[in-house]
Amino acid sequence: MPSPSPAVPADHILGVYNRAPLAFERGEGVRLWSTEGEVYLDCVAGIAVDALGHAHPKLVAALTAQGEKLWHVSNIYRIPEQETLAARLCAATFADVVFFTNSGTEAIECALKAARKYHWANGAPERIDIIGFDGSFHGRSYAAVNASGNTSYLEGFGPRLPGYIQLPFGDHEALKAAMGPTTAAVIIEPVQGEGGARALSDAQLADLRAICDEAGVLLILDEIQCGMGRTGKLFAHEWAENAAPDLMCVAKALGGGFPVGACLATAEAAKGMTVGSHGSTYGGNPLAMAVGLAAFDEIAKPEMLAHVREVAGYLNQQLSGLKDRFPDVVVDIRGKGLLIGIKLVPNNRDFMALARDEKLLIAGGGDNCVRLLPPLVLSLDEAREAISKLERACEAVRRKAAA
Secondary structure (H helix, E strand, O other): OOOOOOOOOOOOOOOOOOOOOOOEEEEEEOEEEEOOOOEEEEOOHHHHOOOOOEOOHHHHHHHHHHHOOOOOOOOOOOOHHHHHHHHHHHHHOOOOEEEEEOOHHHHHHHHHHHHHHHHHHOOOOOOOEEEEEOOOOOOOOHHHHHHHOOHHHHOOOOOOOOOEEEEOOOOHHHHHHHOOOOEEEEEEOOEOOOOOOOEOOHHHHHHHHHHHHHHOOEEEEEOOOOOOOOOOOOOHHHHOOOOOOOEEEEOHHHHEOEOOEEEEEOOOOOOOOOOOOOOOOOOOOHHHHHHHHHHHHHHOOHHHHHHHHHHHHHHHHHHHHHHHHOOOOEEEEEEEOOEEEEEEOOOHHHHHHHHHHOOEEOEEEOOOEEEEOOOOOOOHHHHHHHHHHHHHHHHHHHHHHHO
16 A cells, blocks of 8 residues: 555644654665655664664564565464564573564553562552653553653643652752652663653762662663663663662664564563463564564674774764754753753754755754764764764854744
8 A cells, every 4th residue: 555645644643743844755774755855864873773773684584584484473372473582582682581562662661560569579669669761651551651841741631640759850868868768679771761861970980780689679770762772781771880679661763663562571570470460462572572582683793882982982072062063052961972051041842943944854853952863884974974964054053033
C-alpha cells in the first residue's frame, strides 16, 4: 500500500504533538530526504534512537533475514534470540538478568515494580517511596510521569500516585535528608535529556551509589537516552568508578530505530520478580531481538566508542567557540559525549526553525535548550557541517534582532 500523501489533513491523529512542518520519505546515514525532496543533516536521530544512522546495512540485513523466518512468538516459549542478547548485555555490564520491553517507558515500569517488590521480598513492604529529581523525564506512562514529577505531564490526570518524591537535581544533602524507612529506590538519569542536558559529575555518581548503599536503597539509572554509546562509553555511569546501579533502563539506541527496550538488574535487585509478577506480549520477540543484537554489537565496538569520543570532543570545542562569538545567542554548552545541550537566549523553538532553514535538524529541551543528538556514526566532516549550519542560525538570530 502506498504511503499517504503529506497533503492529506492530519485530522484523525490525536493532537498531542507540536509537529514541525516536515515529513520524510527516506534516510541514509546521517541524512534525511523530505517528501519535498530536500536533504537535511539529522542531529536528532529520532531523539537519540537512530544511533547507527538511517538504513544501516547491518540492521537492514538483520531485519530482512529474521523477517523471512519468524516475527513473533509468545513469551510462554523460550526465545533463543532473547537469551543471546541478554547474555551480551550482562557480559558488558553489572547486570545478571534482563527483561525485554518495547520501549523505555516499559523498562522504567519494570524497574519501579522490581524495586518495590525487592523490599517486599525482604520483608519490608512499607518501603515504597521512589525518589526522583527535577528536570527528569522517565516516560509517559502513569508511574513514569509520577516518577518524573513534571507538573505539565501530570496536570488533569487525577491524583498523584503515592510514594513518589522529587528533589533538586544533584542535591545530595537533600537526598540524604529524604532517605527514610519507607524509601525503596532512587531513580536518576546520569545525563538528563529532556531536562536540559544536565550531567552528573563522576564524583556525584559515585557519591549517589554510596548514599544508596548506606541507606539500603536501590539505585535505578535511566540510561534510555544517555546510554548505548552516546557519551563515549557503552553506558554513561561507566565514566565514574563504583557507580554501577542495581537496576538500569535502556531503550532508544538499543534497537537502532526498531522498538526495543530493556530493564537490566542484578540478581539481588530482581529477587522479587518471580513467575507471574510481570510480563509483556511483544517484548523481546524474535524480530526485535535480531535487530537489537545487530545494533548492540555495532555500538559496543571499541572503535565506535572511540569515534564518539573524538567527534564529541570536536563538537564541544567548536560549540564553545560559537558561544564566545555569539554571547547574545548562546548561554551555555552542556551534556556529555554526543548528548549536547545548547542553552539559548532566544526561544529554543524559534532557533530550531532557523536551524531547519539551514537544513539542520536539532531537538528541543528543557531550560530553553536545544539538543544535538546525532547518530554515533557522524563523521568529523559532517560535524563541521553541523557547526557551520548552527553558526548561520546564530547569524540569523542577530539579523532578526536587528530588524
